Amino acid sequence: MQPSEISGLQYMVPSNPSPYSAPAFDLSRFSNPLHNLYIPPQLHEIISPHSSCINSNSTSDEADEQQLCVINERKQRRMISNRESARRSRMRKQRHLDELWSQVVWLRNENHQLIDKLNHVSESHDKVVQENAQLKEEASQLRQLFSDMQLTSPYSTLRDLEHALADD
16 A cells, blocks of 8 residues: 555544554545644654654654654553463463362272272171171071970970970
């Protein structure tokens, strides 16, 4: 695009100007948009007077240089802002990973404790099952013994046996 083709760029100053906002210039009121660059008074408040890039009494070449300098400053501010944003993003990601690892460690510990409890309960269950089987076997043997005793006993009932023992 040639300088003569520029129809106009608007410069808008916000009510609360930010040093990071990018100004646009209204060049439509000048015959040659790069001569006698007009800087609105609001911009003078934003730009420090000792800035090496902007001078209100500049020639065409200086105006081009000023615009490049402003663009470069914006790029640098944007680059710094992007780097800071990326750094914060990496920190958030690292915190999230740390929290996840902490959760993994806690869950593994909880899992080991639950496995230990399960093993203990399983062992207790096996012991109870074995003891129950032994008791059933003993009960069966005692029933068989009692049945054998009743068949071979001269006493017809258990009461007769109790009376006989009481008499002795």
